[in-house]
Amino acid sequence: MNIYSISYTFLFLIPYFLFLCRMEKDRMDNWEKRSGENQKKYKQFLQRADKNKVLKALPSLHEEAFEKIDCLKCANCCKHYSPRFKTPDIKRISAVLKMKEGDFIETYLRLDDEGDYVTKKSPCPFLGTDNYCSIYEDRPGDCVRFPYTDEDVIIKRQQLTLKNSTFCPIVYYVLEGLTERLG
Numbered sequence: 001m002n003i004y005s006i007s008y009t010f011l012f013l014i015p016y017f018l019f020l021c022r023m024e025k026d027r028m029d030n031w032e033k034r035s036g037e038n039q040k041k042y043k044q045f046l047q048r049a050d051k052n053k054v055l056k057a058l059p060s061l062h063e064e065a066f067e068k069i070d071c072l073k074c075a076n077c078c079k080h081y082s083p084r085f086k087t088p089d090i091k092r093i094s095a096v097l098k099m100k101e102g103d104f105i106e107t108y109l110r111l112d113d114e115g116d117y118v119t120k121k122s123p124c125p126f127l128g129t130d131n132y133c134s135i136y137e138d139r140p141g142d143c144v145r146f147p148y149t150d151e152d153v154i155i156k157r158q159q160l161t162l163k164n165s166t167f168c169p170i171v172y173y174v175l176e177g178l179t180e181r182l183g
Helices: 003-028 031-037 039-048 051-068 076-080 087-096 101-108 141-145 158-167 169-182
Strands: 109-111 117-119
Touching (some): 039 158, 039 169, 076 158, 101 109
16 A cells, blocks of 8 residues: 555545534534424334344443533433432432431422422522532432433333433434434
C-alpha cells in the first residue's frame, strides 16, 4: 500500500464518519416530538419483538445511550415524575435524613392511586437546582433502576416503556436503536 492509496481511503472514510455523526445528532434532534410521533411504531415493535434478541441488544444500546446522553442535563424523571418509595427505601432514606419514618412519610410522601408511596410534589424534593440528587447514594430502588433500558422491564411493562420514552431521551435512544437493529 502506498501513500496515495491510504490518502484515498481516508478521503472516503471521512465523509462516511461525518455522515454517521450527523445521523447520530439527527436522531436526538427534536427527540421529544419524534418519540410522540413514533409511539405506534414502538408499541407494535414491543408487541412482536423477539424477547431474546431484544435482551441481547439491550446492554450495548444502554451503554451507548449513557455515553451520549448526560442525565444531569435533563433530569426530566426527577422534575416531572416520582419513583415508588417502598418500605426498604423509606427506612433507609429516613435513617440517612435522621428522621422518624412516619415524619419522613408525612413530610415528603403521599399514597398514589395504586397504593404506592410517591413524592407529594414535583420536582422531587431531593433534586437540587444543579440536577444533582441530595440522597443519590441512598435513592429509591426505582431511581437506581431507571430508565430500565438494561433489563426485561422494557418488554414486560410496555406501557411504562412507552410513557418513559416520551420524557427520557435514553429510553427514546434505546427504542430507536432496537427498532433500527431488530425492527
